[in-house]
Amino acid sequence: MVEKAWDGRFKEKTSGIVEAFTSSLPFDIRLWREDIEGNKAYCLALKEAGLLREEEAERILLALEEIAKDLESGSVEFDPGYEDVHMLIEGLLRKKVGEIGGKLHTGRSRNDQVVLDLRLWLRKAISRQMEKLQGLMRAMVEKAEEFFGIIAPGYTHLRKAQPILLSHYLMAHYEMLKRDRERLKGCFKRVNVLPLGSSALSGNPYPVNRQRLAQILGFDEVSPNSVDAVSDRDFVLEYLAVVSISMVHLSRLSEDLILWSGTEFDYVELPESFCTGSSIMPQKKNPDVLELVRGKTGRTIGAFVSVATTLKGLPLTYNRDLQEDKEPLFDAADTYEGVLDVLVPLVKGLKVKKERIEKAALEDFSLATELADYLALKGIPFREAHKVVGRIVLYCEERNKGLSELTLEELKGFHPSFERDVFEWLDPLHALKRRDLPGGTSPRRVKEAIERAKEELGL
Numbered sequence: 001m002v003e004k005a006w007d008g009r010f011k012e013k014t015s016g017i018v019e020a021f022t023s024s025l026p027f028d029i030r031l032w033r034e035d036i037e038g039n040k041a042y043c044l045a046l047k048e049a050g051l052l053r054e055e056e057a058e059r060i061l062l063a064l065e066e067i068a069k070d071l072e073s074g075s076v077e078f079d080p081g082y083e084d085v086h087m088l089i090e091g092l093l094r095k096k097v098g099e100i101g102g103k104l105h106t107g108r109s110r111n112d113q114v115v116l117d118l119r120l121w122l123r124k125a126i127s128r129q130m131e132k133l134q135g136l137m138r139a140m141v142e143k144a145e146e147f148f149g150i151i152a153p154g155y156t157h158l159r160k161a162q163p164i165l166l167s168h169y170l171m172a173h174y175e176m177l178k179r180d181r182e183r184l185k186g187c188f189k190r191v192n193v194l195p196l197g198s199s200a201l202s203g204n205p206y207p208v209n210r211q212r213l214a215q216i217l218g219f220d221e222v223s224p225n226s227v228d229a230v231s232d233r234d235f236v237l238e239y240l241a242v243v244s245i246s247m248v249h250l251s252r253l254s255e256d257l258i259l260w261s262g263t264e265f266d267y268v269e270l271p272e273s274f275c276t277g278s279s280i281m282p283q284k285k286n287p288d289v290l291e292l293v294r295g296k297t298g299r300t301i302g303a304f305v306s307v308a309t310t311l312k313g314l315p316l317t318y319n320r321d322l323q324e325d326k327e328p329l330f331d332a333a334d335t336y337e338g339v340l341d342v343l344v345p346l347v348k349g350l351k352v353k354k355e356r357i358e359k360a361a362l363e364d365f366s367l368a369t370e371l372a373d374y375l376a377l378k379g380i381p382f383r384e385a386h387k388v389v390g391r392i393v394l395y396c397e398e399r400n401k402g403l404s405e406l407t408l409e410e411l412k413g414f415h416p417s418f419e420r421d422v423f424e425w426l427d428p429l430h431a432l433k434r435r436d437l438p439g440g441t442s443p444r445r446v447k448e449a450i451e452r453a454k455e456e457l458g459l
Contacts, residue, residue, distance in 0.1 A: 019081060024323050028085045030330060034120035035089050036068050041216040043104055049207045056100045063096040086110050107208060109200035111230040111318040116196045122239060125333045126188045130181055132340040137177045139347040141453045144170040150354055151428050153361045160364040163428045168441040171449045173253050180246035187242050191235045194219035198226035201317040231317040236325050240304040243336045250339055251297040254290035261287055267357040271349030289342055296335050303328035361428060365393050367403055370425040378417040388415050
């Protein structure tokens with residue numbers, strides 16, 4: 001049985017049931033690299049503070065390197081009686097260097113140790129994910145450039161509303177992803193704060209240089225309050241919120257592509273290598289990848305809710321409840337990275353059915369607003385123009401006609417202000433060019449947006 005760090009206080013040995021129930025080693029073993037990184041930095045800080053002799057520090061650092069190699073290779077066999085990754089590595093260290101391994105815990109608590117490891121781990125995860133997210137942003141911009149000039153139906157209430165450039169739609173997703181990346185960047189700043197030196201809750205009583213620790217470990221600042229530092233999991237909650245928002249964006253993209261690739265819409269074709277078939281229906285080409293993105297969004301939102309619920313009733317400072325932050329965090333991070341990994345090549349392989357999507361852009365009276373605008377520019381109050389065009393649409397529906405099939409005489413029957421130039425307004429390209437304010441769907445503005453995005457991405 002593994003000796004507990006706190007055995008001196010107890011007469012009875014910990015129950016095996018309790019050991020199994022309280023152990024976090026099965027999941028916090030993921031933090032071993034960060035734990036060793038933090039141990040090395042703290043070893044140097046103790047040496048510089050005169051709390052470890054030079055030769056002791058050298059032995060500890062060498063042993064930590066050996067432990068890292070053993071863990072990397074998977075050759076370590078360890079007793080499951082260790083409570084967590086911190087005690088495992090301390091136990092492995094003491095086996096290698098003896099009692100001087102116990103000196104490494106001078107002035108340090110697992111309370112500031114675990115939050116250090118989490119911050120180190122999350123810092124790496126965010127850096128990777130920012131790069132992956134940028135890859136998806138690049139794919140969006142490349143597709144917007146490739147499909148430039150293709151007209152698509154814009155929707156409200158999942159009903160055709162007005163024509164837009166397909167590139168404008170893709171750049172909308174770019175803007176969402178850009179905000180996601182900015183949120184990750186902001187989150188990284190708040191993650192990158194050193195908690196080490198806070199000890200259990202009251203601060204380290206030894207002359208350890210926290211600024212030096214921050215420098216060694218690459219933190220921008222040190223935590224200003226030891227009570228807050230050991231109990232703070234805001235950075236975990238914020239990260240989970242950011243990931244949940246981003247996953248909602250990716251789910252909305254997935255939903256559009258699921259609909260648009262179905263035969264009822266038939267606007268786009270998904271790459272076959274990112275689709276699956278049916279076990280019974282030979283004809284099926286299912287968008288399972290996109291459905292899973294949509295489904296996995298619930299997992300990340302659930303992770304946020306789980307941690308928020310854990311935190312909401314905790315008194316300061318550390319409580320064992322905080323052990324419950326890691327599994328949701330790891331699962332959400334893994335889920336998010338997996339989604340980004342699969343969406344980049346899927347978007348890159350996307351094909352558009354130009355004739356079909358442009359035909360759909362003109363269906364269902366999508367240029368009706370143009371007629372109302374035409375009348376408004378003739379001096380008719382827009383609300384009156386709106387009613388006039390509403391009656392025209394009803395007239396067309398009753399006769400199974402499109403707006404472009406109406407004669408000038410028919411139009412004048414609804415309002416005398418209609419002239420022959422009205423037919424120019426039933427050209428979708430005319431409609432697009434009119435929307436030339438910043439942020440609009442005119443070819444000029446969309447082209448500007450693509451160029452600006454390329455500059456932002458360094459393309």
